[in-house]
Amino acid sequence: MAEETGQEKTEEPTPKRLRDAREKGDIPRSRELNSTALLMAAAAAMLMFGSYTASHIAGMMMSGFELSREQAFDPQMMIIQLAASVYEGAISVAGFMAFVLAAALLAPIALGGWNFSGQSIQPKLSRLNPGAGIKRMFSVKALVELIKAIGKFLVVMAFAVFVLMTLQPELYGLGAQDIRTAILHATDMVAWAFLIMSASLIIISAIDVPFQLHDYSKKLKMTLQEVKDEMKNTEGKPEVKGRIRQMQREIAQRQMMKEVPEADVIITNPTHFSVALKYMADHRNAPVVVAKGADFVALKIREIGNEYQVPILESPALARAIYFNTELDQEIPAGLYKAVAQVLAYVFQLKRYQKREGEKPVRPADRELIIPPELRTETPST
DSSP states (O other): OOOTTTTTTTTTOOOHHHHHHHHHOOOOHHHHHHHHHHHHHHHHHHHHHHHHHHHHHHHHHHHTTTHHHHHHTTTHHEEEEEEEHHHHHHHHHHHHHHHHHHHHGGGGGGTTTOOSSSGGSSSSGGGOOHHHHHHHSHHHHHHHHHHHHHHHHHHHHHHHHHHHHHHHHHHHHHGGSOOHHHHHHHHHHHHOOOOOOOHHHHHHHHHHHHHHHHHHHHHHHHHHHHHHHHHHHHHOOOHHHHHHHHHHHHHHHHHHHHGGOSSSEEEEEEEEEEEEEEOOOOSSSSOOOEEEEEEEHHHHHHHHHHHHHHHHHEEEEHHHHHHHHOTTTTEEEEEGGHHHHHHOOOHHHHHHHHHHHSOOOOOGGGSSOOOOOGGGOOOOOO
């Protein structure tokens, strides 16, 4: 019963709802996925640039301890030494920092993509509501986050114990190595340990990503009434849409009526249909329908035709055939070429006769006009 009344959120979010949520900065995000990607990228950067960074830092430290007594008591020399150390340190970590920065920018693409929303950073007093804060603390989502944190701790601890036990012999061997070699070796071990421990978070991410997608979809689900209201607001109310269509028809009719005075002939039913034809030999291969209409519109076409002395010919069969088989600004069908040619020939001869340039033509009878059976229509009831 609840679903029938549209109170249960059973409908999937519409594209508009998803778009509006994205504009507000509400998109699916997994902090675990982003953290895992960032940590693994940092570990990979340590493997690639660790030796280079360690050697530079070691050299920087050695040069700092090799100062002579005069240099140590010379303030200007100390400033120069400090600037050189800062520059050397920046150069040594530049590759690592650039790699990690690129990972931080690319990681969000995996889930949700980049999204810039001014609404999400606007201050909201509702965020300062203690009641809402307490409710969030004891919500299902907070419980899931607590379980994730405990799970993350246990998984990372298990991997850390495994790594320490595996690297234990090598750790003991560092004391017997040369200082520079020991630093490079220790850097390599730290990088591999870092990578393995970061990879352990993939397990947490594999659980968190589906949960975040499910939680996001559930949060944006809509009731049946919300879907109906959105469609009504998006597409418009039926009465408004009907009024718009009526106005569009009126505009189209007014534009159509402007073409009637330019027509060569108007063929009528005579009471139900009227079609106005114009033959433009230089632009079209056949006569074109410049206006057509039924009932009141048909009467209006005839009135304008009489006003501008456009020849009007009564031919019920031909009028119906053109009306039902041709659209506005469209050439007549090939099957009606001969019948329309007879009508236009009569009209042109009539114009010459009116100018006293020829004999009075014989008006073609409706039964003399050849109309193919497939283009004929039934006579409408009156």
